[in-house]
Amino acid sequence: MAPFVRANVYSHMPAQCQAGAGFPTCRTLQLGADRRRPAAAFSAVRRRSLTALRAVCASAVQDGRLDAQVAVVLGTQWGDEGKGKLVDILAQQYDIVARAQGGANAGHTIYDSSGKKYALHLVPSGILNENAQCVVGNGVVIHLPSLFEELATLKEQGASTEGRLIVSDRAHLLFDLHKEIDGLREAELAGKQIGTTKRGIGPAYASKATRNGIRVGDLRDLDAFAAKLRVLALDGQKRFQGFQYDVEADIERYKDIARQVLPFVGDTVELVNDAWEAGKRILVEGANATMLDLDFGTYPFVTSSNPSIGGVASGLGLAPTKFQAIIGVAKAYTTRVGAGPYPTEIFGDLGEDIRRIGAEYGTTTGRPRRVGWLDIPALKYATRINGLTHINLTKLDVLSDLATIRLGVGYKLNGAAVRGMPSEIAELEKVEVVYEDIPGWETDISKVRTWDDLPENARKYVARIEELIGVKIEWIGVGPGRDALVVQP
Structure with missing residues (x-):
């Protein structure tokens, strides 16, 4: 039967x-x-x-307005896809813009209407919308001194955040001791490093998982906070030879930090759910990306949180039944920072050219990114996991000089087609990529603003990606500026 x-x-x-x-x-x-x-x-x-x-x-996208009360923007590759730009654009339509996971290892670069550049790490990319409230949710790990530096830089640039930023009292604190441990862990790996940003993200999430972490709300009782930080420091001292951290000095520093941060600390679970019930519009900004997901990414070469759709529910306390649009952001090619398997990687002069034209250097670290062709198996995998309803394809203009563009449409292993995404690193490192060669357009598209004005071959490239992944590409990035965007009819 x-x-x-x-x-x-x-x-x-x-x-x-x-x-x-x-x-x-x-x-x-x-x-x-x-x-x-x-x-x-x-x-x-x-x-x-x-x-x-x-x-x-x-x-659902009409006249530039996204008809969704709750919209989520997620990375679909290995990060650095340009999520911040779309969030900045959509934020003009939303009441709340929220981060749900990750930490200062996320780097989002955005531009205002005059072309001024802003580099963000912990502050949500909706901060340029003066009518939006920005939320740092419970799933984020926060190094408060870095947050204050970021806020000070924004103020110097003329972007006011006063009264518009709220930090979850359930979010975990990241300390300098976590950064110290991050470097010591990488050194222990002796040639097999993960390639972390050494900003303490992994150790902070480890403290959370082992239940000796310290949360933002703990700053309300400074005596209890000090006792917890001493225990955390002792744990690091016992575990790592060469561990250096002045816990008493940090306790004193955090007395002043607590006075500064507590006025904008609150119950963000209550805030976002009350807002939803009141009919307010909520935009969620993902950090990192699906192929770096702790569960679904190229483990162990991943981040320490869940940048896929599950991390939104657990990192904000907003039920998934409320999500109405789930937007995946993907570059027209791919990039990756750090170690790990990368099937479509491009080497040699061509890789250097794409890196230079695309300015592929990390917002957070400045490290050169590895570059590769668009990987359809990875993108389909991310589409399935996240239930994507729309795609934003970014940096299409970077490929404009190429006579031929390669599109990785499948994997083979030992001559047989591979279904899905291999979970084992050893297998993923051995796959043979099946490519389609697509004619390029060989003309500058950075000034194009309508679908019909894109060269025919550029439209064919977009259409082929849509056909392979089964999700509409709604927005197409053709440059870094806020206006450098084509909306497909």
């Missing part, structure tokens, strides 16, 4: 898309009296339904 499956073809459709299309708002489409259908028949139903889904969800 043929296996039966339940038809959940609309399960990831935003609610407003369902209603707008006249689809049932229930999560499961009823097919027959017993709500079952043979799997072979279901595949055809799913194909037709997903085609309808893409068309309907595309209509």
